[in-house]
Amino acid sequence: MPSAFGFRFDNTYRRLPEALFSDCLPQPVSTPAFVLFNDNLAQELGLDSEALSEHPEFFSGNELLAGSEPIAQAYAGHQFGSLTMLGDGRAVLLGEQLDGHGQRHDIQLKGAGRTPFSRGGDGRAALGPMLREYIVSEALHALNIATTRSLAVTRTGDRVRRDTLLPGAILTRVAASHIRVGTFQYAAGQQDPVLLEKLVDYTIARHYPALEGAENKALALFEAVMDRQIDLVVDWMRVGFIHGVLNTDNVTLSGESIDFGPCAFMDRFDPNTVFSSIDHQGRYAYGNQPSITQWNLGRFAETLLRMMDDNTDIAIEKATTSLKSFSLRYEEKWRAMMNKKLGLFGSETEDDTLIADLLTWMHAQNADYTNTFRDLIQDGLPDGEQYQSEAFQHWHQRWRARLARNSKPLASSLCLMRNHNPAVIPRNHLVEQALQAASEDNDMTPTHALLQALSAPYADRDSDDRYRQPAAPCEQVHQTFCGT
Numbered sequence: 001m002p003s004a005f006g007f008r009f010d011n012t013y014r015r016l017p018e019a020l021f022s023d024c025l026p027q028p029v030s031t032p033a034f035v036l037f038n039d040n041l042a043q044e045l046g047l048d049s050e051a052l053s054e055h056p057e058f059f060s061g062n063e064l065l066a067g068s069e070p071i072a073q074a075y076a077g078h079q080f081g082s083l084t085m086l087g088d089g090r091a092v093l094l095g096e097q098l099d100g101h102g103q104r105h106d107i108q109l110k111g112a113g114r115t116p117f118s119r120g121g122d123g124r125a126a127l128g129p130m131l132r133e134y135i136v137s138e139a140l141h142a143l144n145i146a147t148t149r150s151l152a153v154t155r156t157g158d159r160v161r162r163d164t165l166l167p168g169a170i171l172t173r174v175a176a177s178h179i180r181v182g183t184f185q186y187a188a189g190q191q192d193p194v195l196l197e198k199l200v201d202y203t204i205a206r207h208y209p210a211l212e213g214a215e216n217k218a219l220a221l222f223e224a225v226m227d228r229q230i231d232l233v234v235d236w237m238r239v240g241f242i243h244g245v246l247n248t249d250n251v252t253l254s255g256e257s258i259d260f261g262p263c264a265f266m267d268r269f270d271p272n273t274v275f276s277s278i279d280h281q282g283r284y285a286y287g288n289q290p291s292i293t294q295w296n297l298g299r300f301a302e303t304l305l306r307m308m309d310d311n312t313d314i315a316i317e318k319a320t321t322s323l324k325s326f327s328l329r330y331e332e333k334w335r336a337m338m339n340k341k342l343g344l345f346g347s348e349t350e351d352d353t354l355i356a357d358l359l360t361w362m363h364a365q366n367a368d369y370t371n372t373f374r375d376l377i378q379d380g381l382p383d384g385e386q387y388q389s390e391a392f393q394h395w396h397q398r399w400r401a402r403l404a405r406n407s408k409p410l411a412s413s414l415c416l417m418r419n420h421n422p423a424v425i426p427r428n429h430l431v432e433q434a435l436q437a438a439s440e441d442n443d444m445t446p447t448h449a450l451l452q453a454l455s456a457p458y459a460d461r462d463s464d465d466r467y468r469q470p471a472a473p474c475e476q477v478h479q480t481f482c483g484t
């Protein structure tokens, strides 16, 4: 039976060995008030959105929902390459909500106060970064990309101290689960084979039920996670998304994007684009995301070696062979994705050069990644000075000739392109403007307008024109500051 507001909690993670979590209540705040509440998502979760939207106290830790058994989860993580013990230092999992279809969703408060894993931190979050997470996660979802979702942003009425004093907020995050590569690193580090095996079984049951009964379940899980991570990074590359902190603790086993700290979407095409102010080496640059994902998967494979084979040498060989297949699998999926962006059906040997030549031209011209692909949908040569050059016109003719050889009519190509090339993305300068208005002037109007434009990113709406413009040179934001 659902409890009040339609919550139907079934908290399976809490039934795993205690080493994997700590019971931990969210800490109450001064004056909870919603700044954003996601009605559509609430309804998808089977919740009474109208009634709930009057009760921010349940999303701040001031009141506990019936059936919630809050925990902070333990995990480790390779941060910029070095392994650290982490855990939810400012997040509390309220419980697992079963929606009307029996689908399980973690409901978590991020910024809910100190936990046993807080180390020196205050357990809190500022309004700006929580709004950024809400905007970007909901934008990715509308772009059909696997991601955690955002149910609400709740102001706390308290200030958090960062470089200055900032308004505090809590994000209510919804996820298929919060199991991370870092969770496996933590479990493997406990030197308890039973614990690791329980985590493997749990993850398979929750995310990969088809693998139950697999002959080598650790290897099967590894390969399934690798496939989902490849799909995810290919999708990020498709829309020009740069995650910004691809540490192993920010890689989920479900294959959802998680943790939107210093993330941003690329304007002009440049594989070296980095936004994070702390990523000095460009480790997590746009073009490095596939190889860093493979590196993170390598860390995941290490946690499973003992379960892959009793003989360490054989286990390493199995894991290495599998991990090496990443590049081929990635390239295949990346090529298929690029073919869709260009409306190509089937494959021809020249397709690779056609794609590479366009990207090279875009890089040399500082062309806007999103708008260039969208402009190609126009009939004939697209409008715009940058398209008048001989080099571009030559490429355009080759491409149109290739389209003419497609097995399907031009209309099908254009439709394919329209569904894979967004018109609207959360451009960083607009996100920054919205966050600034909310944090400094208490004005949520720009955030609401931006969310509206981002809700149908593949549509052609004149009203969205303002959201399609790249930043003017004076407005360009090259860095986003780390999520706090």
Ligand SMILES: Nc1ncnc2c1ncn2[C@@H]1O[C@H](COP(=O)(O)OP(=O)(O)OP(=O)(O)O)[C@@H](O)[C@H]1O
Pocket: 086, 087, 088, 089, 090, 091, 117, 118, 119, 120, 121, 122, 123, 124, 125, 245, 249, 250, 258, 259, 260, 261, 483, 484
């Ligand atoms: N203000 C804070 N107080 C306590 N711990 C924190 C704070 N900020 C971050 N942490 C912890 O530092 C680690 C790394 O932070 P990171 O920015 O990746 O995570 P996050 O944004 O807090 O959370 P998540 O990955 O769940 O989205 C995590 O263990 C996180 O819980």
Ligand SMILES: [Mg+2]
Pocket: 249, 250, 259
């Ligand atoms: Mg994180």
